[in-house]
Amino acid sequence: MSELKNLKEEWKAVFSCMSCGDCGFAIRPAVGRYLTCPVKEAKGDEGFEIYFSRGRMNILKSILEGQIPLSKELAEFVYQCSECGNCTEVCHMSQNEYIVLNTSKWIDHVKVWEALRKDLVEAGFAPLDRHGKLIDYMKDDNMRNPYGEEEAKKFEWVSEFPEIKEKGELMFFGGCTMPLRQVDTLKSMMKILKAAGKDIAMSKDEWCCGSIALRIGDERSVIDIIKHNIEIFKNMGAKTIFTACAGCYRTWKKDYPELLGEELPFEVKHITEILVDMLNNNEIPFKSVEGSEIVTWHDPCHLGRHMNLYEIPRAALLKIPGLELKEMKRNRNNAWCCGAGGGVKSEFPDLALNISKERIKEAVDTGAQILTTSCPFCIGNLSDAYKEMELDVQEKITVIDIIDLIASKI
Amino acid sequence: MFYKILRGLTKLSEVYKKLEEIVKEKYISNSIYVRHAYSRNVDPVLQGVPDIVIRPKDAQEISEILKIANIENIPVTPRGGGICEFGGSKPIGDGGIILDMKRMNKIINLDEDNLIVTVEAGISWGKLNEYLCHYGLYTGCMGPGSGMSAAVGGSISHHSVGGGGCAKYGACTNQLVSLEVVLPTGDIIETGSQANKYSKFPFNRFGNGPDLAGLFCGDNGIFGVKTNVSLQMFPRPPFAAYKTFQLPRKERVISAKIMNEIRQKGIDVYDVMYIMDLIVRIGCEQGMFPFWENLKKKRGVIFYTIEANSEKELDEKVKQIDEIMINNKTEELGSEISDGNIAKWHYTEQGHWQFYHNLWGMSPCMEPLTAECFSSIDSYPEILNDIDQWDMEHNEDMQKILSITKSRPIAGSGPILLIDGNNVEITCGFTSFGSYFDGVNHEILKEIDLKLWKSLLERVTKSGVQWYMMGDFMSRLMVDIGAYTPEYYNFMTSIKQVLDPKMILSRGKFNFWGK
Numbered sequence: 059m060s061e062l063k064n065l066k067e068e069w070k071a072v073f074s075c076m077s078c079g080d081c082g083f084a085i086r087p088a089v090g091r092y093l094t095c096p097v098k099e100a101k102g103d104e105g106f107e108i109y110f111s112r113g114r115m116n117i118l119k120s121i122l123e124g125q126i127p128l129s130k131e132l133a134e135f136v137y138q139c140s141e142c143g144n145c146t147e148v149c150h151m152s153q154n155e156y157i158v159l160n161t162s163k164w165i166d167h168v169k170v171w172e173a174l175r176k177d178l179v180e181a182g183f184a185p186l187d188r189h190g191k192l193i194d195y196m197k198d199d200n201m202r203n204p205y206g207e208e209e210a211k212k213f214e215w216v217s218e219f220p221e222i223k224e225k226g227e228l229m230f231f232g233g234c235t236m237p238l239r240q241v242d243t244l245k246s247m248m249k250i251l252k253a254a255g256k257d258i259a260m261s262k263d264e265w266c267c268g269s270i271a272l273r274i275g276d277e278r279s280v281i282d283i284i285k286h287n288i289e290i291f292k293n294m295g296a297k298t299i300f301t302a303c304a305g306c307y308r309t310w311k312k313d314y315p316e317l318l319g320e321e322l323p324f325e326v327k328h329i330t331e332i333l334v335d336m337l338n339n340n341e342i343p344f345k346s347v348e349g350s351e352i353v354t355w356h357d358p359c360h361l362g363r364h365m366n367l368y369e370i371p372r373a374a375l376l377k378i379p380g381l382e383l384k385e386m387k388r389n390r391n392n393a394w395c396c397g398a399g400g401g402v403k404s405e406f407p408d409l410a411l412n413i414s415k416e417r418i419k420e421a422v423d424t425g426a427q428i429l430t431t432s433c434p435f436c437i438g439n440l441s442d443a444y445k446e447m448e449l450d451v452q453e454k455i456t457v458i459d460i461i462d463l464i465a466s467k468i
Numbered sequence: 469m470f471y472k473i474l475r476g477l478t479k480l481s482e483v484y485k486k487l488e489e490i491v492k493e494k495y496i497s498n499s500i501y502v503r504h505a506y507s508r509n510v511d512p513v514l515q516g517v518p519d520i521v522i523r524p525k526d527a528q529e530i531s532e533i534l535k536i537a538n539i540e541n542i543p544v545t546p547r548g549g550g551i552c553e554f555g556g557s558k559p560i561g562d563g564g565i566i567l568d569m570k571r572m573n574k575i576i577n578l579d580e581d582n583l584i585v586t587v588e589a590g591i592s593w594g595k596l597n598e599y600l601c602h603y604g605l606y607t608g609c610m611g612p613g614s615g616m617s618a619a620v621g622g623s624i625s626h627h628s629v630g631g632g633g634c635a636k637y638g639a640c641t642n643q644l645v646s647l648e649v650v651l652p653t654g655d656i657i658e659t660g661s662q663a664n665k666y667s668k669f670p671f672n673r674f675g676n677g678p679d680l681a682g683l684f685c686g687d688n689g690i691f692g693v694k695t696n697v698s699l700q701m702f703p704r705p706p707f708a709a710y711k712t713f714q715l716p717r718k719e720r721v722i723s724a725k726i727m728n729e730i731r732q733k734g735i736d737v738y739d740v741m742y743i744m745d746l747i748v749r750i751g752c753e754q755g756m757f758p759f760w761e762n763l764k765k766k767r768g769v770i771f772y773t774i775e776a777n778s779e780k781e782l783d784e785k786v787k788q789i790d791e792i793m794i795n796n797k798t799e800e801l802g803s804e805i806s807d808g809n810i811a812k813w814h815y816t817e818q819g820h821w822q823f824y825h826n827l828w829g830m831s832p833c834m835e836p837l838t839a840e841c842f843s844s845i846d847s848y849p850e851i852l853n854d855i856d857q858w859d860m861e862h863n864e865d866m867q868k869i870l871s872i873t874k875s876r877p878i879a880g881s882g883p884i885l886l887i888d889g890n891n892v893e894i895t896c897g898f899t900s901f902g903s904y905f906d907g908v909n910h911e912i913l914k915e916i917d918l919k920l921w922k923s924l925l926e927r928v929t930k931s932g933v934q935w936y937m938m939g940d941f942m943s944r945l946m947v948d949i950g951a952y953t954p955e956y957y958n959f960m961t962s963i964k965q966v967l968d969p970k971m972i973l974s975r976g977k978f979n980f981w982g983k
Binding site: 073074077078079080082083085086088089103105106108112114116120122123124125135151152154156157158159160161163164165 | 494495497499500501502504505506507508509510512521523525549550551568570571592594595598601614616617754755756757758759805806808810813816817818819821822825828829830831832833834835836901902903904905906907909
């Protein structure tokens with residue numbers, strides 16, 4: 059039997075949940091809140107309470123009290139969660155700085171779910187099949203990515219850009235998803251950087267950041283990866299490293315220091331922070347445009363709720379000529395997740411797609427012609443959902459990474 | 469240790485198969501994990517693990533489920549939002565069927581001409597009012613303080629108040645027009661105007677004989693399962709004013725005097741709430757109310773909200789009520805939320821659905837052991853004083869809890885809310901801790917909690933209050949301490965026996981256990 063080591067550390071959060079159920083049902087238009095849990099809503103009529111936080115907290119109370127055990131059956135339920143953190147937002151949701159809900163001080167749902175996942179892994183009930191393969195690929199010396207591709211393939215795109223240096227103060231961490239699945243976006247990024255005259259460096263020794271394993275709960279597989287990645291960039295003289303992946307960004311900026319118990323020897327930035335600086339300094343030479351298009355921004359959970367990076371991407375969008383930003387009904391901390399995170403996309407792809415379809419419909423409702431974001435997981439899942447949607451939806455809107463959007467206007 | 473896994477019915481059982489045939493596989497579960505997800509409500513000590521959880525789609529399915537439950541003698545507990553603070557929406561003891569009514573959450577009809585909306589009973593007040601606001605309408609009483617999650621059906625079962633608008637509109641049952649109810653034996657009825665089979669749409673609750681809808685209002689789920697609810701709606705007035713005042717000394721008596729004067733002068737007020745000094749003081753100490761931290765004296769506050777159809781009407785009402793406030797030596801706080809005007813947050817930011825959450829979880833794992841009652845305005849200062857007295861008398865037990873948790877439970881009341889008539893709502897009890905604390909199961913905590921909870925609620929009952937949301941705990945306590953007159957309890961029992969001869973529905977509430 060599992061010792062529940064990780065879950066026991068979260069006992070305050072678990073037993074501070076008072077089962078109000080707002081994590082399942084909250085609608086509070088005055089503060090822009092329209093429902094909470096993308097998984098529960100995607101389950102629709104089958105949305106038993108085990109699919110949202112209150113039910114899960116009740117189960118954890120029973121587990122900690124020794125009434126019921128961990129099991130594979132539990133794992134099948136638990137991993138149907140994108141760890142988007144929207145339940146935490148609701149739980150902390152006075153949404154007014156002058157009124158504080160004290161639960162906000164000791165309930166962090168994502169931390170609880172991650173603790174549970176760690177215990178499930180340690181007890182041998184997880185990872186689930188597909189997740190296990192991703193982690194194996196990630197640890198494989200010939201791959202070092204969760205896609206099961208040869209390691210060298212991740213860096214093939216770099217050969218097209220001899221201007222990328224091997225050492226430098228501003229270093230790019232490529233991650234896995236973009237180089238292996240959305241390489242055109244990386245080429246767009248290089249187009250922007252080149253046009254702005256910005257030098258970057260990168261290493262071909264970087265490994266997967268480990269986000270996948272962390273989200274699944276296999277912390278042990280990640281420690282060596284973290285040390286390796288930090289060492290590589292430290293030795294290359296990095297003062298700032300940036301990434302175009304929201305998952306890598308959260309992992310580098312939040313998880314690495316927490317797991318190591320120390321600050322990183324360099325600053326970590328997301329691509330939108332780099333872009334907004336360039337836009338503010340008028341370093342990007344845009345084509346002249348006539349007329350304007352309406353764009354709406356999807357907040358990736360790993361940028362927004364997990365890292366509080368809401369305004370910088372919007373500031374960037376507002377600086378792009380020919381665009382008018384229109385917010386979706388649910389935005390910023392109330393934003394609806396795309397459904398890909400937390401391992402949902404890989405293990406429960408239909409669930410992930412259903413969640414994304416909901417988000418695309420919401421984007422269409424704004425009247426926007428462009429749905430943009432800055433996370434390869436969101437882009438991948440939204441694009442997959444988009445392809446399955448009716449033609450009239452596809453005629454109304456396109457899904458595009460903010461990098462490609464900017465590059466298209468140079 | 470895991471004996472509960474062995475309990476209940478397996479998928480192979482005949483009963484499960486029959487139920488599955490009714491609702492289809494996707495909407496029924498006997499997974500141990502699903503069952504535990506539905507085993508608790510808000511309080512930290514009561515638990516009941518069902519054998520089966522079902523998400524029915526309509527009255528017909530519920531009728532068929534209840535018929536099987538009667539044949540097999542299986543208790544059935546309806547569960548709406550599941551936010552009862554005293555065990556009302558989980559089984560009493562382990563076993564039985566939970567009906568998760570939240571699948572039934574649709575708006576069936578909006579009758580704009582007659583200002584009546586018909587909804588499935590599992591819809592939340594938040595969802596319903598979000599829909600109505602597009603038509604310039606609202607439900608008046610906005611349901612309970614947990615209205616973002618609470619189901620309309622559950623609220624009708626409890627005369628819910630607390631989510632705003634109760635001084636003007638009263639409890640939500642005041643707005644009830646018609647109910648569709650599945651009786652415990654499976655018959656489906658409609659009440660009010662719909663008792664006449666020739667009536668095309670619901671328009672009035674009263675008539676066609678006795679007000680049998682009233683039988684199901686505040687029944688705590690024992691007389692039938694509400695499936696459709698028709699409610700009156702109201703145009704939302706375009707003007708509103710909201711002000712917060714700090715009370716002078718003797719705040720309990722003064723706040724009651726203010727509420728009485730508002731009623732005696734017939735001022736049409738939307739909300740009035742008194743938040744006692746204990747909440748203000750501890751809330752500030754715990755960092756919950758940054759906007760009150762600069763108050764020199766941490767006395768209680770009182771706020772009002774007034775709605776009107778014109779500026780002139782609003783000004784006149786504000787003038788009248790401000791005069792009462794001034795005469796009672798209150799001090800007005802500034803007009804903005806940042807100035808401490810909690811009334812503005814309550815009304816403009818829909819804080820009315822969240823205010824009570826503030827008072828839960830003040831310390832980690834600290835949860836309420838309370839109950840909710842009505843009393844006359846005149847009575848509440850004395851009731852609050854008596855709760856203080858009770859707290860002192862039980863200091864020894866409180867200290868035992870403190871010795872384990874390092875925090876002393878706090879007895880008292882949440883905000884006192886003016887409701888219809890010359891009445892207020894009191895959510896009273898004490899906050900405490902469940903048995904699991906710091907990695908250890910302290911069964912002693914649960915024992916003390918239950919003892920103190922019972923003791924306090926018995927004490928408050930004997931002050932003559934009227935409990936409206938009673939759940940597992942309070943419904944049985946009323947019977948256990950002999951608070952009902954024998955004649956009234958016999959009357960209630962007779963009705964229960966006629967409607968539910970096997971005591972299937974919400975078995976155990978009011979000690980209706982069956983054989």
